[in-house]
Amino acid sequence: MAPSNATRQSTSKRRHSHNEGIIPLLARAVREVEASAQRGKTTPANRTKFQVIALLMREERARVKTAEGLSDNERAETLKRLDGIAGILAKTAARDTSLITLLEPSAPITDATRQLRRKLMESAGIELPAEEERPAPQQAAIVPPELAQRQVVPPLVTARMRSNPFLEPDLTPAKKPAPVVRLANWELLGPLLKAFEQGSGGGSACMTLPEPPVVDRLSPKNFELMPHQSRFIESVRQGHRTFLLADEPGLGKTAQSVLAASVADAYPLLVVVPNVVKMNWAREVERWTPLRRATVVHGDGQDLDAFADVFVINYDILDRHLSWISKMGFKGMVVDEAHMIKNTQSQRSRNVLALSERIRKRTPGENPLMIALTGTPLINEVDDFRAIWRFLGWTDNEKPLPELLHALEENGFTPADPGFYPAARESVIEMGIVRRRKIDVAEDLPSKRVVDLPVELDDELGRSIREAERELARKLYERFERSSAGKLGKELSTEALIRMICAQELEESKSQSGQNVFTMVRQIGQAKAGLAADYAAQLARSVGKVVFFAKHIDVMDTAERQLAEAGLRTVSIRGDQTAEFRQQQIDAFNKDPKVSVAVCSLTAAGVGVNLQASSNVVLAELSWTDAEQTQAIDRVHRIGQEEPVTAWRIVAAQTIDAKIAELIDGKAGLAARALDGVELRPEGSDSVQLLALMHLLRGAIAEAE
Structure with a gap:
């Protein structure tokens, strides 16, 4: 006996609800993601798939709850199947906890997520909303409307544009597009990304x-390209x-x-x-x-x-x-x-x-x-x-x-x-x-090198530092004027007078409070702390473990707080730690792959510490001696280190910090001359602090003249 129309419609409806639509696609996809998590860490492609499944599951659940034309049994059965998918998502997220954030409705949605969502909806025969059928181009305007009121035009820009108002003519013949036959109907961005995700073929990228070239004709004199x-x-x-x-x-x-x-x-x-x-x-x-x-x-x-x-x-x-x-x-x-x-x-x-x-x-x-x-x-x-x-x-x-x-x-x-x-x-x-x-x-590389990174202190603290530097220079100049007008001015040369005044200021600075060269350098270190921590975070994400050196506790505190906010684990090596605790911190840095940065005191960790798990050092504050700086770098540059070591020295541009860095480098010649027999110009025995003060005073004298 042939089935009735009602029976055929019922069978058709059940077949459609069980084997067609979005739910079967989500069921297959969630099993693939689950299998990936069981094999180990979920791949980026499956992370994207995981998020898309969660999005579409929520959308389908909301639709089913309010859809007209569904019987109570059909609605309950569909919701039960969606609960099954949700259960697998939850178990997978429990296995790989990095997936948990993707279950949040507020999780950021990438271009890849949007594209895969559209693809699954099209495969399920779901009509896309009009605004999703084709993404709107994102490069329509150089200046978005919301930024129009913020635009500025520096004064000289207009002058340059007026001096050359026309672009040079483009005489390049138009390129004829190569015919695309084999790949005409293929989606290619996903496979291209997959090729890198799998490392297909291996080898260096x-x-x-x-x-x-045999002869380097590009680099300037005294610089050589590797x-x-x-x-x-x-x-x-x-x-x-x-x-x-x-x-x-x-x-x-x-x-x-x-x-x-x-x-x-x-x-x-x-x-x-x-x-x-x-x-x-x-x-x-x-x-x-x-x-x-x-x-x-x-x-x-x-x-x-x-x-x-x-x-x-x-x-x-x-x-x-x-x-x-x-x-x-x-x-x-x-x-x-x-x-x-x-x-x-x-x-x-x-x-x-x-x-x-x-x-x-x-x-x-x-x-x-x-x-x-x-x-x-x-x-x-x-x-x-x-x-x-x-x-x-x-x-x-x-x-x-x-x-x-x-x-x-x-x-x-x-x-x-x-x-x-x-x-x-x-x-x-x-x-x-x-x-x-x-x-x-x-x-091609030296075994160890120091690279200066000048930074601009353009905030309120930076401006106050430059003002304090000018004030100290004025104070020295007033002393110089008084001495020049008196008996000493007739007995001593200008250079000798400069040295005497700066030596007096240095002695007073050691015993008196107030603004002096030591407090000024400390303020510069505080101002650089955030920028230095930001660079250390970039390095840690680029090449792995980083050693961060600072002289002062407040700079270390700032760095640790900022690195933690960036999601990086740190250890701390300071002077107030017991030997046992300090060794635990050192071992954690050298052996725990989850620890990214060692935040170290320049004095406490500058000697007797082995941190060779890293080959990158950030010097957030300058030392007063090259020997102290070298000792810090040598915590990384040690026997057993397999990679060239780079120390990144953060220097505050347009402040006394830059001069101090230059003076430290001049002092570095002592070891080369005394131990290696290298012929270098003697730098004298004056301290860096004294030379820095003399630099300030000379500048004030030149400005007054």
Whole structure:
């Protein structure tokens, strides 16, 4: 007997509810994520899938509870199946606790999450809301409406634009797009990311670089490029223009970028950086390309030199300067610490991506020099590549752009072929990924080096420090004037008088309170503490363990608090600890992979401590002697250390701190002269404190004249 219409409809409805729609897709997907967690740490792709399942499960539950046309039994059965999916999500999150935050409705949603959600909804036959059918382009406007009122135009910018109101004509023949046949209907961004997630094919993620030239004709006198740096510059000279320069810290990425701009004639050049390295960039431009001028943009840019070659601006103030930057006609752009733009929904990322697209369109041939610098392009997941690839013009929000797409087409594979993934990874690398580790180029490096990072103290504390420095200089000058007018002025030379006055001031400073050279340097250390901790956090995420040295407890306290807020575990080595507790802290740093930073007292941890689990040292405050600084660095640079050691010395620009750093370096010649027989100019026996005071007084005398 044939089934009735009612029976057929009932059977059809049950089949649809059990085997079609979104729930079967979610059930299969959640089992895949569960299996991944059982095998070990959940992969980035499965983390994205986990979040999408949670999103769609909540949406389906809300829909089922209010849907019309469902019987009570059907509603109860559907909710029961959704509860089963929720139970598997909960068990998986209990196995891998890093997934718990993704269950929160407020968890941030990435581009990859949105794309996978749309894909699953389409597969389930669910009609997308109109606003989700195709994401709106994010680069429609350089200056978003909400930032329009904040825009500033530094005075000299208008003058420069008027002096050259026309862009040079673009005579480059238009490129004919290569035909895309094999990959025409494939979604490719996901497979490209998967190729890196799996490390398909293995090997270093470094493009093929030419051999270095026999003669270095690029670096200025008394500066020599290392072979790995020369190879990068030679690649630029041969015409390559887009790079993810991901060398480990300490391998000279800044110098390579500065010289790349010179070789490519990519001026004017825009450089976007974290505030902590802004002053160092300007110094590196002057060091490596002395015929080029750099200008640093502060605040509203009132002191900007609009006729400079290189414009250095920090992320935090970029939103005020979008308007004039978009019209300046930059021929190149460098983004330092490029992992800071990984969240494409953040205003910071949108600003950078909008400017990069603008610069590409306004550069003849649409081929500007674009360099993303970061020792850690991937912070949490392989999706972090997306923003960097978009900045470089390799992809847009949805797909590879023509040059990369053509390279993938040439490989002869589709994502259905196993060979696609190693070939695709190599194709992306050859677009311009350059990654070298310290250990790989150890023959090019000295075994130990100190790198100064000048920082600008442009807050209220920084201004008070500079005022205190001027006040101390006035105090010394008044003494100098009185002594010059008296008997001593006739008996002593000017230089001898300067030395005598500064020696008196130094003796008084040791026994009297009030503003003096010691309190001033301590205030500078307090002002640098946050910037130094921020740089230590960046290093820890880039290369692993970091040793942070400071002289004063309050600076250490600030650093530990800021590092904890950044989610980094620290140990502390101080003078008030027992020997047993101190050794526990040292062992934890050397053996526990979860401990990222050792925050150390320069005096308490400067001797007798082994911290060779790290090869990077941050010197937040300056020592008064080179020997003390060297002892601190040697806690890391010891027998058994397998990597070159780099000490990053944080120096407050335009303060006495910079002079003290210079004086310490001068004192370093003593050991080389006494122990190694190196012929160096004698520096004398005066203390750094005395020489610093003499420097202040000479400056005041010169200013008065």
